[in-house]
Amino acid sequence: MKLLVCVKQVPDTKEVKIDPVKGTLIREGIPSILNPDDANALEAALSIKDTAPDAEVHVLTMGPPQAMYMLRECLAMGADYAYLLSDRAFGGADTCATSTTIAAGVNKIGNIDLIFAGRQAIDGDTAQVGPQLAQRLNIPVVTYVKDVDFKPKERVAIVDRQLENGYEVVKVQTPCVLTAVKELNQPRFMSVRGIIEAYEKEIPVWTHEDVDLSPENCGLEASHTQVFRSFTPEPKGRGIMLTGSVPEMADKLIAALGEKHLIG
Numbered sequence: 001m002k003l004l005v006c007v008k009q010v011p012d013t014k015e016v017k018i019d020p021v022k023g024t025l026i027r028e029g030i031p032s033i034l035n036p037d038d039a040n041a042l043e044a045a046l047s048i049k050d051t052a053p054d055a056e057v058h059v060l061t062m063g064p065p066q067a068m069y070m071l072r073e074c075l076a077m078g079a080d081y082a083y084l085l086s087d088r089a090f091g092g093a094d095t096c097a098t099s100t101t102i103a104a105g106v107n108k109i110g111n112i113d114l115i116f117a118g119r120q121a122i123d124g125d126t127a128q129v130g131p132q133l134a135q136r137l138n139i140p141v142v143t144y145v146k147d148v149d150f151k152p153k154e155r156v157a158i159v160d161r162q163l164e165n166g167y168e169v170v171k172v173q174t175p176c177v178l179t180a181v182k183e184l185n186q187p188r189f190m191s192v193r194g195i196i197e198a199y200e201k202e203i204p205v206w207t208h209e210d211v212d213l214s215p216e217n218c219g220l221e222a223s224h225t226q227v228f229r230s231f232t233p234e235p236k237g238r239g240i241m242l243t244g245s246v247p248e249m250a251d252k253l254i255a256a257l258g259e260k261h262l263i264g
């Protein structure tokens, strides 16, 4: 049984700032991490492997050469194989081009029974890549997955899909793409043995030629999105805390709104 997890290396957004003049991310000196939802996606695949000895967990990323460190982290957590799609031709990819490239990588690995992705990457934040990948591979997708029961013999997965005020239970045929939310599980830590073994494993690096993509079908050339401007919103003014009993606070609120001529 082959399980695949799509993982993305992202800047730790707690540390990210935007250059106020250029409107671009200041990446220098910002630590890179495994995208948090992808850690949940990986944990889901590893949990299936814990109970199914024949299961293999594969992780795949498209990114620059330094994404190799994140892949080794995934191996150290328990993944069996890792692949890096890295090529100048992939640079400047929007979500369409990203999912095309990842789909080509999935096809190269071949015979995947179940694909996990994170719901959303904390830098790009679009939540588009998982559903687009399913569309490229012509397989079903279920988003916002908070529980999974994979039945490989029946080739189905029963998943709980998170909604705003509850969840729905979906039975989906496999292979399919499931996008994970943080409520799915608690990702495990890397083990010492895993870390040692992770550095003994070879990680293939694939270019556009390796996955049979022409340069015009990947990267900037295949990206239809145009970003006009990125900016940090102006901070809002400080809030005011009203104190006292409810009627007192209501009086203070009415007076404050009156002073600003927001009410008559």
Ligand code: FAD
Residues within 6 Å of the ligand: 006, 007, 008, 035, 037, 038, 041, 060, 061, 062, 063, 091, 092, 093, 094, 095, 096, 098, 102, 116, 117, 118, 119, 120, 121, 122, 123, 124, 125, 126, 127, 128, 129, 130, 223, 225, 226, 227
């Ligand atoms: P989401 O759709 O939010 O991610 C959902 C899930 O998909 C993730 O949790 C993960 O499981 C999977 N996933 C997402 N991305 C990958 C990946 N790369 N590999 C494996 N799995 C993945 N970004 C750059 O870093 N460099 C650039 O030069 C660049 N140029 C861009 C140019 C344009 C015109 C645009 C619009 C965007 C550009 N981006 C660039 C951003 C890039 O398009 C997105 O980061 C990328 O497509 C993923 O989208 P997302 O981050 O919103 O992921």
